[in-house]
Amino acid sequence: MIAYKFLAAGRTGPFTGYVWPERQWVDAPSSREGAGVHACRIADLPFWIDHELWQIELAGPVVERETQVEARRGRLAGRVGSWDARALAEFAVHGALRARDLAVLALGDAGIRSDALARAVTLQETRVVLESLPALSGVPAEMAAYAREACTRALDGAAASATHMAAVAAVALLGPTGFAAERSIQSRWIAERCGL
Amino acid sequence: MTRRVPEELTCAEMVRLVTDFLEDALSLEDRTHFEQHLVFCKGCAAYVRQMRKTIEASSALKGEGLSAEAQAELLRLFKGTCK
Amino acid sequence: MDDLRAAAASAEDARILDALRAGDEKAFLALVQSLNGPMLRVASLYVSSRGVAEEVVQEAWVGVLSGLPRFEGRSSLRRWIFGILANCAKSRGVREARSTPFSDMGPRDDEDEPAVDPSRFLPPDHPRWPGHWSAPPTAWAEEQVLNKESLAVVEAAIAQLPMNQREVITLRDVLGWNSAEVCESLGLSEGNQRVLLHRARSKVRGVLEKHFGAGGGR
Structure with missing residues (x-):
């Protein structure tokens, strides 16, 4: 699944401080629900505004929730340059x-x-x-x-x-x-x- | 009473929940609402940052160690115990 | 991840134990030096002065050395040593309390004042933003948080906390123990530990905020 992810400046996860590598697969740190890779469908974007917007490729089972989706693996596929x-x-x-x-x-x-x-x-x-x-x-x-x-x-x-x-x-x-x-x-x- | 969006957290609630958030002890639903609030509320974002900084300051406190004499005394004791 | 860390820690424990039992003085001194500061801090939670705390730490080491042959490694070496230390410090504290008319152990943790002055939030009947900030915190000059003066403020704020809050914040934040270790060591449930930690951290933050002069905000 292709989704979107807002990050703070420098590809930084806004809540975890995790610095996302570009184009590399990242596994969820644990299998616990909620500890996965979070991302946005287009409808979720207004809830998670930040400085950088990235396209993210998700893999493994993807859980869809009210304002976000959660996957077991993710990979930043490319930055949405027009979000500046x-x-x-x-x-x-x-x-x-x-x-x-x-x-x-x-x-x-x-x-x-x-x-x-x-x-x-x-x-x-x-x-x-x-x-x-x-x-x-x-x-x-x-x-x-x-x-x-x-x-x-x-x-x-x-x-x-x-x-x-x-x-x-x-x-x-x-x-x-x-x-x-x-x-x-x-x-x-x-x-x-x-x-x- | 006039909470326009009932599922949203107020800032007062954010302050009450901040340690549960930092300790990863919130339910998934509460955590999502907590994080969403941080996105739109500068005051709460500052508050959480201050809590993190406070923790960092506590961890940076240095204690002095034992005096040299006390350590020498312990070493004598150690020599006496292990023959 | 945690399992790996635990395995590495117990291998390290085994190495230290072997060295101590073989009478390796360097290993002993290294252990003393690494635990010394934290031990003094823990001892100071329960006794009145720095001098007495030093004595308690000495006494604990005597207990550690005499117990060494019988230590079976059921808990980590560090946890075992701090267990002995806490026992020494608490019984010393009790004796002190008996011999001094007013023991200065700080207030008990009764029902607490709120983490932030309620007047800094809009009232529940505010038409648009009930419970939201009226006087929000403003960002700190963060490079100042770790300077000597601020750290002294933090140290003093922790010293003013009620005993059980001081115990938890000292072990968790100052010494960096994880919550499971602190719960076990203090006999607290996870939830209870978190409540005490929350009160302690909130108060220290409040004191720092006053120190930085950002109290009312704009």
């Missing part, structure tokens, strides 16, 4: 602007016009508009707050945080299914951006 600092920054912007879009929907539902918010292009602009909205309450207030926070995170370059906020905001507006729906939009964004 710029893509990461754009992904952060995507998250923040999605949170903004959801806020625009919430405001519209409440009969509040927000053309300036809908039209804002940059994060700074979006944040300024969000901060100048009239006093809000209830869901619109909450959605505006998520969007503002997501802009702040994105401006800090915290892509995983900004996109997570968008997914949580989607729950506030759409209910429990909003989270998975937003994550799925994000995974499609990554796949398209990187040509996966």
